[in-house]
Amino acid sequence: MPSAANRAVTAIYPGSFDPVTNGHLDLIARGAMIFDRLIVAVARNLEKDPLFEVKERVEMLEAVTFDWKNVEVEVFEGLLMDYARARNASVVMRGIRAVSDYEYELQMAMMNRKIEPSIETVFMLPGEAYSYLSSRLVKELARLGGPIKSLVPPLVEERLRAKVS
Numbered sequence: 001m002p003s004a005a006n007r008a009v010t011a012i013y014p015g016s017f018d019p020v021t022n023g024h025l026d027l028i029a030r031g032a033m034i035f036d037r038l039i040v041a042v043a044r045n046l047e048k049d050p051l052f053e054v055k056e057r058v059e060m061l062e063a064v065t066f067d068w069k070n071v072e073v074e075v076f077e078g079l080l081m082d083y084a085r086a087r088n089a090s091v092v093m094r095g096i097r098a099v100s101d102y103e104y105e106l107q108m109a110m111m112n113r114k115i116e117p118s119i120e121t122v123f124m125l126p127g128e129a130y131s132y133l134s135s136r137l138v139k140e141l142a143r144l145g146g147p148i149k150s151l152v153p154p155l156v157e158e159r160l161r162a163k164v165s
């Protein structure tokens, strides 16, 4: 296997990001420290019924990741491995919050490895304050008027409140 010592490592952090939470941002901060280039890739997932349009999700991500110069935000569709190859990425970064995430993530990582063995999935652990946090729960809280202030960046809180009001 060729050594990675002399080349910049591009990692892709794929997901729905509907919307980005402080847990995602925690992982982006960790990934930006480790990898030379981190591409946050928003999936155009036709199966799900998203609250935010892809364009809105990208806008929010771009705003909240602006300070990291090695972080980019893109949209992808189709197979993640095709997209990763097209971007010359050697790593896919995914977060694991609890054991319950592991089974799904393992399945996906192994399938991705079967499709493209040269791309590694790297699992990262978010800070423990975010171990229970998900976009799904944040949306539910927002719809029901619950507290979301400490769970998402202020811009996302604003957009969420506007969306559900």
Ligand code: PNS
Residues within 6 Å of the ligand: 014, 015, 016, 017, 043, 045, 078, 079, 080, 081, 107, 108, 109, 111, 112
């Ligand atoms: O934030 P999510 O919804 O858990 O992200 C899931 C995502 C977008 C990473 C996953 O569904 C994906 O990679 N979709 C792209 C299609 C693909 O490559 N499927 C095969 C994966 S084994």
